[in-house]
Amino acid sequence: MENFVFSSRAKAITGGTALFGLLLLIASYFVDGGEGHHMRFWTNLLHNSVFFIGISFIACFAYGAFTTAYAGWFVQFKRVWEAFGMFLLPGLFLMGIIVVGLWMHAHHMYHWNDQEAVATDALLTHKSSFLNPVWFTGATIIILGVYYWLISSVRKISIDEDTNGTTSYAHHRRIKKWAAPMIAVIGFTSPFLIWQWIMSLDAHWYSTMFAWYASASLFVAMIALTIMLLIYLKSRGYFPGVTAEHFHDLGKYLFAISIFWTYVWFSQFMLIWYANVGEETIYFKLRMDEYPVLFWGNLLLNFIMPFFILMRNDTKRKYGTLFFASAIVFFGHWFDYFNMIKPGARQTLIEMEHHAAGHDEAHTTTLDAGNSHGEDHATATMDDHAADHAGTDESHGADHAGDDHAMAATGDHADDDHAMATTGDHAGDDHAAGDHGGDEHGTMAMGGGAGHDSHGLEFKSGYTLPGLLEIGIFLGFLGGFLFFVLSMLAKAPLEPKKDPYYEESLHHHT
Template identity: 65%
Template structure:
């Protein structure tokens, strides 16, 4: 069949899922009683919006990369990726809701969006030229808007090729004029956005590998969803020309980029572990101590299963096995973004609650000096607790963490992450990274377990609400994609590489 027909049954299924997910998203606004200014609702909205908008963007990136490289194997199903990237517009609308929340202070996910916190925090104050609601909003609108415009032009040329084109390279050459510059622009702009959207939730932490890591995660998710959708369409009688070789190639990309993701995960973790610098270890320290299921489950979902199943050559040619692995990995990388987002946002929520409890609602939002995020640091002061940078000194000649005077925290033996603890003879209290140090009026000190260590559905693990919202977003994404897919010929038969794709053999 040359044109996809979006059946009433498919509309009811995907549309029903979308409505179901929307209702659960609304429910998540009320179910926590307004805790953290409805933090559960806002983090669920951010999580799923970034995940599915990222999948749309990575479909455009893959299309442009293969087009620029003169690849022809994917041409037969390129309409699927074109339909994916058209979701950028709904994604931008959903990000707009989050941007409005930043200006109205209806969401408190980002520590850097609190003026009082920035004023009293050396780290946030230093980063405020980049971490602020104006740059966040302008960059989101401009960058995603440019992505949508460029990819929209490519789709228009591609569709026009089917109507007015020939098997010559005229339209294809015009597409390449957009595709090649898009790759360069996307490389820089996507990194800036992922730093803003996701990494800045842990505002005192940074990693130069984070953008690569998150982008690889989205690429795997996009490939997995492509595999599942093509298997579904082929089962309905569409794409008769797609054969085992196409699925084999997609399976190889699923396997290869899963391994690349694992390499990035290990490289980031290993370098931070080995360096043992306070402002870097806080990210993994918090997740190891308080969110072990997220930490280890992430590796199980996204490395162990695809590695052992897709290593065999024949599994990438079997539709049933490939669909199962793709579904598993697709959920796994949604899970990956869950663990990127929830712990950092929850720390901010805990600090806000503690401050409001101590000072009353009149000081709402001023929580810069609470345990969990670094406040102003003077000479010789030391800060500990989840979210802290470790021991900071103003002396430029003194290392951030003195590895010659470091004791290993007991928990570090189990987790393999050494945590710097100041020598007892040094100034300031001896505070472990996974403890909160508090003192009474007499100056005595005691240690308490981090509140983030307590189990909480929706943060420690995805709750039923989170799973339902994920399925709802998936239903909405597929409803939009299938609706777009029905608006153009399913197979671009006048593409000069169509015959190569039709007779593709590896």
Template identity: 50%
Template sequence: MNQFTLEARHKSVLIGAVILGVLCLGLTFLFYDDELHSRFWSNYLHNTVFFTGIAFVSLFVLAAFTTAYAGWHTVFKRIWEAYAFFLIPGLVLFLVIIAGIWGHFHHLYHWTNEADVATDRIMLGKSGFLNKYWYTFGTIIIMGTWIFFANKLRSISVEEDLHGTTDYAFHRRIRRWSAAFLPIAGFTSAALIWQWVMSVDAHWYSTLFAWYATASWFVAAMALTIMTLIFLKSRGYYQNVTDEHLHDLGKYMFAFSVFWTYLWFSQYMLIWYGNNGEETIYFRTRLDEYRVLFFGNLLLNFATPFLVLMRNDTKRKFGTLVFASVICFFGHWWDFFLMIKPGVLHTTHEALAHGAEAAADAAHHGGFTAGFTIPGLLEVGTMLGFLGGFLWFALSRLEKAPLTPSNDPYIEESLHHHV
């Protein structure tokens, strides 16, 4: 079967997941005792960043493989084309955060408080970049550019299916657009990662952070791709996707889990060795007050995938591959939780502080805080809602074109792929 149809019962499951996510967000907003609704807004930001990043990385990988003359992925490249289109709802989701910045509906970012910025030398020095204008227009323009490239690559790919010729004119166009996108993606994604995630801890910075966050997105994208393909194969689709293709996806998931760990260690070790208070506070806070998150991050995202996927044959067994993919997907969602939540909580404490005693408590807060110290059921439910929305949107796009691009010049190489 080369034409995918999203069955009614699967639509119902995905819509049910979305309803669950909306319900969890609603309960978080109504019942979490915080006048700034920081748990609600941080859950919203966390999942918006995570799933938008998966869409971006899918587009980036598609462009990178095309530019590198890779052909092995061609048989299932429609999956990544469909994932990339989640950039559209991703932009809409970010517009809500942007409206919250302009309307002072939330306090996710300390730099949005102009009074604090005026008296803070560090934030004042960063104010040329960390401001609502840069956040707003940077997000809209850059994500708009990404959406333009996603639509261009997809439209040419579908056109190639319909009117492909032996001179490969359509594929040359795809390669030119892909090559143009790569440098744009490299520079602009770093700028948005700094804005969306790193600036949650406004006093802190790391030159490795954009690489680190992108590697986390990449592993999550590979994990979701594997699970999607195995699900579709179980429904009778993609029978031309073999163990060889899944083996390569498993290798990417394994390799970038190790690469993520390398970036994690490099960032941690260099900041620890430099012993600069402005930088070490990021890890000091997470080590002292978020030990379960901190060490759980390494267990989920390095130890487990390393031990499970190190053997060559485990990347060819569907059960083991799905298990590792679930762990990696959840693990990198956990990773973004750790990147975002402590900074938001600290900013919230400062915003709510009144008097010297409260201000001192804001500078060093300990103990358990629901939805921040560790993900709770509301956080997991919200993630499932976003996941349901992501898959519903992507699978709906998958219905609109043949699953296998029959006129792609690399299709025969992909169909006979062997490693």
């Protein structure tokens, strides 16, 4: 079949799943798990939005790379990647909600958005020229807008080629003129999005390998979703030209980039851990100590399982096995992004609550000290009056004055002691901000509050591990993504038969 028909049954399933996920997302606004500030809602929105937007722009990058490299094998199903890329438009709306929440201080995921914290933290002050609402907003809107402009232009030419063009290279040359800059733009600007959206959740931490790591995760997830969608569409009678050879190539990418993801995972962990650099090690220490199931389960899902399933050559040609492996990997990299986002956001919340508690305690102590001073003054007045009335000698009054002075001094010292204690609570942050030597104090403070009662964090569904709400919201976003993609597929010829590389793709052999 040349044109995809988005059946009412498929619409009901994907649309219904999306609606169910939306209701669960709204429910997560009120079911915080005791963490406060509606953090569960905001992190769920950020997590799923970033994950599916990332799949969209990575599909654009792959499309541009293969087109520029004169690859023909993917032409059969290039409409799928075009449809993936078009999700950038609703993705821009989703991130717009995050941006509005940032400016209104409706969420507290990003420590660098707290101006009071930035003013007292040298490292956050140093990063403030990049980590600020203006940069976050500009990068999100402009970069995603440019991505959408590029892929929509490519798709428009591609569809025109099928409807009004010929098998000559005229349209294809135009596509290449858009595809080549699309690679460069996405390659150079996507790290800015990853740094701001994800890495800055752990505001004191940084890694020069993080953008590679996050991008590799998205690439594997995109390939896995492509495989599952193509297998489904073939089962419905579409894409007859997509054969086991195409799935074998997709399976090789799934296997190879999974290995590359593991290489970056290990390199980032090993180099930072071995060097024992304080401001970098804390990212792993927090997750290994407090979220061990997330940390090690990530490796199990995204390396060990796909490695042993896909290592055999014939498993990449078996639809059932390949679909199973793709489903594991797809969920595994969603799980990977959960690990990137949730612990850092929760730690920021812990830091905020600790800071607020410190201010409340300081205010209470000041009031107590003032009351104590007032009581001393009243006591001294009454005692002096009684002494005068009874004709008590002057020395007795002097003794009371000395006692009063001592009590007042004690009250003053109580303020001093509390001030010292309060200052001590934030000393770790100040030390961490100015120290890059990697000692233990710097290591703990660099976690954005990891030194404040982070060890032994209690289990929290939706933070320590994905809860039923998180799984439901994930399925809802997946349903919404597929609803949009299938709608796009229904608007154009499914197979680009006038693409000059179509025949090469049709007779593809690995």
